[in-house]
Amino acid sequence: MSLSVKLEIYEGPLDLLLHLIKKHEVDIYDIPIALITTQYLEYLKLIESFNIELAGEFLLMAATLTQIKSKMLLPVLNEDGDDEEEDPRMAIVLPLLEHMKIKDAAEALERREILDRDVFSRTTSLEDIGIEEEELISVSLFDLLDSFRKIISRIEDKTHMEIILETKNIEDRISEIIDLLKLMREAAFEKLFIKDRSRGELILTFLALLELARIGLIRIFQNQTTRDIKVHYVEESELAEAGESEEEKLLEPDHTNDKIIELKRNGDQAG
């Protein structure tokens, strides 16, 4: 596949590190650096295998992690225990802590009684704050990748027999998914891969989903408790009214229990 997807995501390397730290339930002050580095690099490889262009920050972090790992391997020569070597991991622990604090602060802000969401004043200008309307893709890339990895591994468990007969292209796959979702309105993420027989097909489906999310035809939600990922079809009427959407919005399935995570796309020339 010579398709290259350029995706600007709101999650960066620090988010990926936190994701891994949470996933393995490790102590942030005592990060098993070898494990986390390996995992981190695996994620990068996976992301790159989709031809998704990675932001430079991801590679910088990879270099930092590798450097820390090698420093940890070196014996610390402490002459008379004089100059205490700083734990090389502090180079990432401090930014991570700062990052977590800000995430907490962001959540605290979100819990406030927000004007035009929770509370209303007299004759507000009624101007929507709708900061995200144009760029909501809604999903954590890393959770998506996790699910996708599970799906891939299922296929790879079977006796490996990949017959490369890829006649399909991404456009076909996209229209197939749209047809399916039009019918069902909503589907479990894994269900959309059910027909795929090879790694190539799986990746095609995955890329098709990313593309659909990017152009706003689908939304991807994750249930906070079950962690199930659902793909929700965005009705054309909703699309047409995107932003100002009126009744449709109110009729939307209640996802209050679902955490909507945005894969934020900052527009192409965000830089």
Added chain:
Amino acid sequence: MTVSLKSIIEGLLFVSDIPLTPAKISNVTDGVSKDRVQKTLDELVAEYEELNRAFVLTYVAGGYQFRSRAELSSYILQLKKKAPARISRAALETLAVIAYRQPVLRAEIEKIRGVDVGGTLKTLLEKDLIRIVGRKDLPGRPMLYGTTKKFLEIFGLPSLEALPTLEEMDSMGMNTDEGRLF
């Protein structure tokens, strides 16, 4: 017929679509002292709170404003035929960095968030939630960002000082994050 100061202030608040500061009220009441205005405002706040009506007098962005109670939001949104204001995660995190670290450089925000924030900054500027507060004396004279009055209004904050400190948040246990995604 004489009208009480309390009625006057109540009437001004009733018709105003922006939070009224004690200074503003003092200006339009032939110079009733700010202290007296403040005292009357305090009384009004307490009265509305006690009445348990559908709206309360809220102290926000340095002024006073009637706001509906949060429990009514779903009905009000139907009346207004509007989707609730939504603020993306990226916008919230960027706002949080700016609110706590202002005046702050874009590079500093990106260091904390770990991602490019160019697009988010642009949106936040457009929505008047942040503003450029100056330039840092560094090569290239990079811009410094800070939050606006509208930021305080949207988030119902009397002032920046009213933000809980990051350390307070830790001790309030908000750091323990069941169900958090990252």
